[in-house]
Amino acid sequence: MGVKEQRVIGVPRPPFPSPLSPLQADSLPGFPAAVGLTEEQKEFQKVAFDFAAREMAPHMAEWDEKEIFPVQTIRKAAQLGFGGIYVKPDVGGSGLTRLDTSIIFEALSTGCVSTTAYLSIHNMCAWMIDTFGNEEQRHKFCPSLCSMEKFASYCLTEPGSGSDAASLLTSAKKNGNVYVLNGSKAFISGGGDADLYVVMCRTSGPGPKGISCLVLEKGTPGLSFGKKEKKVGWNSQPTRAVVFEDCAVPEANRLGEEGQGFNIAMQGLNGGRINIASCSLGAAHASVLLAREHLNIRKQFGEPLATNQYLQFQLAQMATRLVAARLMVRNAARALQEQRKDAVALCSMAKLFATDECFAICNQALQMHGGYGYLKDYAVQQFVRDIRVHQILEGTNEIMKMIIARSLLQE
Numbered sequence: 001m002g003v004k005e006q007r008v009i010g011v012p013r014p015p016f017p018s019p020l021s022p023l024q025a026d027s028l029p030g031f032p033a034a035v036g037l038t039e040e041q042k043e044f045q046k047v048a049f050d051f052a053a054r055e056m057a058p059h060m061a062e063w064d065e066k067e068i069f070p071v072q073t074i075r076k077a078a079q080l081g082f083g084g085i086y087v088k089p090d091v092g093g094s095g096l097t098r099l100d101t102s103i104i105f106e107a108l109s110t111g112c113v114s115t116t117a118y119l120s121i122h123n124m125c126a127w128m129i130d131t132f133g134n135e136e137q138r139h140k141f142c143p144s145l146c147s148m149e150k151f152a153s154y155c156l157t158e159p160g161s162g163s164d165a166a167s168l169l170t171s172a173k174k175n176g177n178v179y180v181l182n183g184s185k186a187f188i189s190g191g192g193d194a195d196l197y198v199v200m201c202r203t204s205g206p207g208p209k210g211i212s213c214l215v216l217e218k219g220t221p222g223l224s225f226g227k228k229e230k231k232v233g234w235n236s237q238p239t240r241a242v243v244f245e246d247c248a249v250p251e252a253n254r255l256g257e258e259g260q261g262f263n264i265a266m267q268g269l270n271g272g273r274i275n276i277a278s279c280s281l282g283a284a285h286a287s288v289l290l291a292r293e294h295l296n297i298r299k300q301f302g303e304p305l306a307t308n309q310y311l312q313f314q315l316a317q318m319a320t321r322l323v324a325a326r327l328m329v330r331n332a333a334r335a336l337q338e339q340r341k342d343a344v345a346l347c348s349m350a351k352l353f354a355t356d357e358c359f360a361i362c363n364q365a366l367q368m369h370g371g372y373g374y375l376k377d378y379a380v381q382q383f384v385r386d387i388r389v390h391q392i393l394e395g396t397n398e399i400m401k402m403i404i405a406r407s408l409l410q411e
Contacts, residue, residue, distance in 0.1 A: 052111025084146030092146035109282025120275035125152035150195035191240030208262035233385035273351035280358035
């Protein structure tokens, strides 16, 4: 990995690693991310690693600092088939498996977690329309989503409805052949910039059975957005509140039947949890590489830090945690693809374990950098900031524990 010399007021400063190069992205000796993959999977993993190294990593810090939503880069990713990875080919998707998707998102996240995370949410929305939409809806919406000519946002969370998603209050009242939508959604990735909003709303009584799913198009009268949120991380994607004031949504834009919305939302989140866990894997993968490089370069007490046995042990634990998390995520991805009965619990376990462990890996990598790890010249701090939210979104890790426990206690 290349290094750059820095000077501060004429005093030499330790070099810091340049962005991961395509040849170095999967360079953990003995622990390559390609182990166990088919030749086809290795090929599109390489494509994703190369794209991350060439198109994302060199710009990651700038996108974060200036809060740039890199639309053109995202559309370049779509040209590689990454706009509808697990959407069916007849509407422009790549038709790949959940495991393939995990492999791709892990590789892309070594270049920029925040941008890849938005890609994962967009993919989830496209899959929901592809899976639960009728033929007319699929052919109307999916092609432009898969090409990423249009962007999508997932609208479930509300100001007063987070973990208790079934308590949402946004209402959609039927009036002839339209629904009149009123309410608001909070923390919406892509909010204001996206073209399509997959909205969970209440069409009948309380509880999950009263929730339906509507696709709302940007430009609909009554649709507005809050200010762009200032966040700790995930700064390359905009986050805003989405507000509905008497928005007329055609009945033809309802996915599935009335009352099916909560089930659609939860099925989308099962895959979303694997996707976000995969983004965490990419951050941890990159952070182990950055830590290894720093230990080899940085000297204290006349020796490279890499000679310190304590730090060697720490690095060993980081690599072990990464491999364990990767195996768990890939196992859950296979279970979801096969529609196994234990898929929901395994997706929750994978999300819980991988996001916790990968944050610990990135945080330890920052610690190994000492004071330099806290400087924005060093990418490790951005990986820490960007994946912290993964323990919160797509269902908090506390909710993951509840789902797992319920599965264990069922007769």
